[in-house]
Amino acid sequence: MEILLVGLNHKTAPLEVRESVSFLQDQLPEALSILRDRVGEGVILSTCNRIEIYTVAGRQEEGTAKVLDFISDFHNLSAPSVASHLYVHAGEPAVHHLFRVAAGLDSLIIGESQILGQVRAALSVASESGSVNVSTVGLFHAAVRAGRRAREDTEVGRNPLSISFAAVRLAQRILGGLDGRRVLLIGAGEAGQLVARALRTVGVADLVIANRTRSRAEELADYLSGRAISFSELGPALSEADIVISATDAPEHVITHDMVSQACINRDGDGLFLFDLAMPRDIDPDVGKIGAVSLYNMDDLSAIAEENLEERKKAAQDAEAVVDGEVRRFMAWWASLDVMPVIRSLRQQAEDIRERELERAMSLMNALSPEDSKVVEALTRAIVNKLLHAPTESLKQGADKAQLAAARDLFRLWDGDDLSPFGEDVAWHNKGSETHETGR
Numbered sequence: 001m002e003i004l005l006v007g008l009n010h011k012t013a014p015l016e017v018r019e020s021v022s023f024l025q026d027q028l029p030e031a032l033s034i035l036r037d038r039v040g041e042g043v044i045l046s047t048c049n050r051i052e053i054y055t056v057a058g059r060q061e062e063g064t065a066k067v068l069d070f071i072s073d074f075h076n077l078s079a080p081s082v083a084s085h086l087y088v089h090a091g092e093p094a095v096h097h098l099f100r101v102a103a104g105l106d107s108l109i110i111g112e113s114q115i116l117g118q119v120r121a122a123l124s125v126a127s128e129s130g131s132v133n134v135s136t137v138g139l140f141h142a143a144v145r146a147g148r149r150a151r152e153d154t155e156v157g158r159n160p161l162s163i164s165f166a167a168v169r170l171a172q173r174i175l176g177g178l179d180g181r182r183v184l185l186i187g188a189g190e191a192g193q194l195v196a197r198a199l200r201t202v203g204v205a206d207l208v209i210a211n212r213t214r215s216r217a218e219e220l221a222d223y224l225s226g227r228a229i230s231f232s233e234l235g236p237a238l239s240e241a242d243i244v245i246s247a248t249d250a251p252e253h254v255i256t257h258d259m260v261s262q263a264c265i266n267r268d269g270d271g272l273f274l275f276d277l278a279m280p281r282d283i284d285p286d287v288g289k290i291g292a293v294s295l296y297n298m299d300d301l302s303a304i305a306e307e308n309l310e311e312r313k314k315a316a317q318d319a320e321a322v323v324d325g326e327v328r329r330f331m332a333w334w335a336s337l338d339v340m341p342v343i344r345s346l347r348q349q350a351e352d353i354r355e356r357e358l359e360r361a362m363s364l365m366n367a368l369s370p371e372d373s374k375v376v377e378a379l380t381r382a383i384v385n386k387l388l389h390a391p392t393e394s395l396k397q398g399a400d401k402a403q404l405a406a407a408r409d410l411f412r413l414w415d416g417d418d419l420s421p422f423g424e425d426v427a428w429h430n431k432g433s434e435t436h437e438t439g440r
Contacts, residue, residue: 003139003334004060005094006067006086007045007052010108013085015299019280021051021075021082024251031074032129039066041133043126043140045101047118048163048279048298049108054098056135060090092331095139099323099330102147104156108298108305109166110312111156111319114190116147138333146326153322155315164194164247166304167275168202170296171243175273182206184241185226186234186255187248188216191277195245196224208237212248238263244274246282254282260290267292339395342404345413346391350384 008018023031023046035042035053042055053071057063068086072079089097097106102119104111123140126132132140151157161169172178183204185196188211199207207226210233211217217228229237231254238244238259248254255274264272269292276283276297288295309316358380362368368376395407407413 001056001058001135002060002091003094003135004055004057004063004067005052005089005097006055006064006071007050008082008085008087009050009052009106010299012087015281015297017082017085018049018051020077021071022046022279023051024280025249028125029129032126032131034074035067035070036129036131038070039063041136042131043122043136045119045122047115048277050101050106052098052101054094054136054139056133057090060088063090064088092327095142095330095334096323096327098139098143099146099327100320102143103150103319103323104147105150105316105319105323108301109161109163110305110309110316111151111158112162113151113157114162114194116144116151119147120144135334135337139330142326142330142333146323146330149326150319150322154318156312156319158315161304161308162194162198163298163301164191164277165198165201166301166308167245167277167296168195168198169304170301171245171273171275172202174294175243178243179203180206181242182208182240183243183245184208184210184234184237186210186244186246186282187278188213188220189247189249191247193220195247195277196220196226199245200224208241210234210237212250235259235262238272239266242270242273244272244283245277246275247277248282250278250282251280253284254278255284255287257284257286257290260287260293264290264292336396338404342407342413343392343395346407346411347388349411349413350388354380354384 008021010018023044028044028046031044032042035044035055039053039055040057042053045052045054051071053067055063055067057066068079068083071077072082098119100106102116104113104115107115119140123132123137123144127137168178175181178199181204183199183206185192185199185207187195188209192209192211196207196209207221207224208229209217209221209224209226210229210231211220212231214228214230217230220226221228234255238255244255246254260272260274272293274283274287274293274295276295279298281297283295285295287293358377362373362376391407395404
């Protein structure tokens, strides 16, 4: 069995494709249930710039086909329209990719901090949905550890530039500064909060915050000395704003073509700058066709992303070294999922032989005192342990599949269900995966 990754991101798919296959937060429990039934254990990582599915498969081609069918069926899309944008990694390359993602090294904005929390949240939702097993739990615990270490041990996470702040920087560049600008922020969730703080950092004083739940907008507005409004007030607010930044998790457009057209009537020809940070998008793409309106989305951040990459090149190299070390550590653990059942079976076989031979020998001897019986018992245990020490240590040091098969043949070990890394060894594996989460 190998870890399998099937996904697409900002490098392989345009925004409209990523939008078409994204999973909303409230869709994930149902999606994970279907994934478990059709593919097996798995985790769905769905963010504004990537949709990736991690599972465990015996055959890469078969597993990839099942995941592709799952994605296309869930979103009512044709499989070929999705397949052309996918990347597929299996085994160590899949692990390496996830660890780089968690470290912020595969993000549009290198070193951005949100992705680590998103990786952790993806595992949490999958765990609550019952779609993970020891292997995927261990994988994601190790990925979180790798991401955390990359940020703690290198400069890649120092003063990180988030996507939200990159959007504000782009607005500054296009508009020549934001002092005195009136800004309408739609969405008071995590992304919205980051945008609001970035706007304050660059000197925006006139900030209006709208959220579907007004109380959340009021909390953020109070904290940042802004003004909260309800969604019902978006029309007038659009007429008054110079800049609109939208970052909600709504399943449909929050800003429509008609809303912006009506707002422009009351603006006397003043330009309106809109930036859509949501996935799926909050702003109808046709809004960009309206005169005096400039509409931007995440795919327009490439120039800012390139500058950020140049600034963090040395830190990124250091973080890559941390990731490589964590990948090696995880792959050793992963190999042990196959090794430990073999070792357990070998030792059980030896113990069975020891007990049978000891019982037969005892029956041929005159009655021994309890003390003498204990000596003989200890002797046989010591002989077995010494004989098995060398082969056990050899297996633990990283036996590959061929060597494990040879060990089974050599010692004539039964290759039944009890050798599966997903069977009776669950407690042992869970203990190992916890080490990846909390150990250093």
